[in-house]
Amino acid sequence: MHGQEASEFQSGVQAVSGGSDTEGRLSIAQASRDLRIRESVLGRLKKKFEEAPLEAFPGNGMLRPQDEELARLRKENEMLWQERDILKKPVGIFSRMPR
DSSP states (O other), rough: HOOOHHHHHHHHHHHHHHGGGTTTOOOOHHHHHTTTEEEHHHHHHHHHHOTTTTTTBBBBBBBOOOHHHHHHHHHHHHHHHHHHHHHHHHHHHHHHHHO
């Protein structure tokens, strides 16, 4: 999903998150028709948004704490692999040298 599409979905979910039609809120049925997605998908997104508004739409630099830690660990793991490879090179060079 690209930036504009994602913001449309986020707007759609926020538009149906609580309240009545008199407060300017859309029904899930109307919002799903406007966004051209199934009601079940929009309902699931709405539920995620109501449970954890800050984590419902990760992206744009906002990662969930678990994803943030996973990214940090992957980066650390990559650095460790590179260090290991660097340390292996002298061993290979010296083991090939005649005595």
